[in-house]
Amino acid sequence: MTPLDARDEADLQAWIDGTMDDAASAVFERRLAADAGLRAATDLDDAVAASLRRTFVVPDLGAIVNAVKDADGGVVDGKGSATPFRPSWRVAAATLIVGFAVGMAIWTEPRDDGPLPPAGMATAEQIEFVACTDDGNALGCSLVEQIGQKLPLMTCKTPSSFTQATQANVGCGLNLRNPEALPLDGRPIDGVPDAMAFTARVDGRPVLLFIVHEQVDRRPELSHASGFRCFRRAIPPVVCYEITTFNEARLLGTIDRP
Structure with missing residues (x-):
């Protein structure tokens, strides 16, 4: 599939997100009817969404990446490395939605897994990231619904706006x-207080x-098969x-x- 230019990608994203006004949407839909490349891009987006809905219990990163690899020329492998690929918002979206889904599972399902690492730990602790959880219902339709509800989005363009967003939503302003x-782009996690x-x-990835907040912190169930890595750092009280x-x-x- 021929890659879209920046304008087409921006228009397509706005149309998918529902942020276009009626007039602009009508113009875009006429272009969509006449442009096979744009239609292929929307079909690809539908394929990603369908893959997400088929992973109601366990998010299958491979299935989602397979939906986009033909268009983007590379995949993230099971060890967390990446073969070269042309950057695309579709690959980023698929990757981030899987990560967001797993993250939601960590904080929407309370656990009793024993004590967490000391809250005062000052350096990042590497742990292999969770690919699935025993109580996988949190990865089901509730995730798709929460993402689809377009939770309030705060775009932090300056360090001070990042400080303001964290102060307002997790109760502790942080410096970046x-x-x-x-x-x-920051979003509160629906149903979880003091979490964003x-x-x-970073470098294109x-x-x-x-x-x-440390009061709602949860220990992840760990797996070695996700292709993601997770690093943890406590900065009390978050x-x-x-x-x-x-x-x-x-x-x-x-x-x-x-």
């Missing part, structure tokens, strides 16, 4: 000393950042998780208290 990670999920791109395909944390070391 890595301006290259900006902008970050951020998405960013999508990265997820979860920030939760705990930060970075979910990534990198072999090391890229954001956690640049976040601290004012």
Whole structure:
């Protein structure tokens, strides 16, 4: 499939998100009817959505990536490394939605897994990220519904806006000393107080950042098969998780208290 240019990708994303006004939407739909490339892109988006709905219990990263690999020329393998591929919002969206889904499972299903690592730990602790959970219902339709509800989005374009967003939503304003990670798109996690999920791109790769108050922190069920890595850092009174395909944390070391 021929890659879309930046304007077409922006228009397609706005049309999918429902943020176009009626007039612009009508114009785009006329273009869609006449442009096979645009129709193929929407079919691809539908394939990703269908893959998500087929993974109601266990998110199958391979199935979702397979839906986009023909268009983008590369896949993320099971060890967390990546073969070269042309950056695309579709690949990023598929990757981030899987990560977001798993993250929601961690914080929407309370557990009793024993004590967490010490809250005062100052360095990132590497743990293999969860591919699925025993109580996998949290990865079902509730995830698709919560993502589909378009939770309030805060785009943090400056370090000060990141501080304001974390203060308002997790009760603790944090500094971000890595301006290259900006902008970050942040969303509160529906149904979980004092918790936020951020998405960013670091060196072209999508990265997820979860920030939760230590009172709602949960120990993940761990698996070695997800293709993601998770790094944890406690910055009392919050705990930060970075979910990534990198072999090391890229954001956690640049976040601290004012």
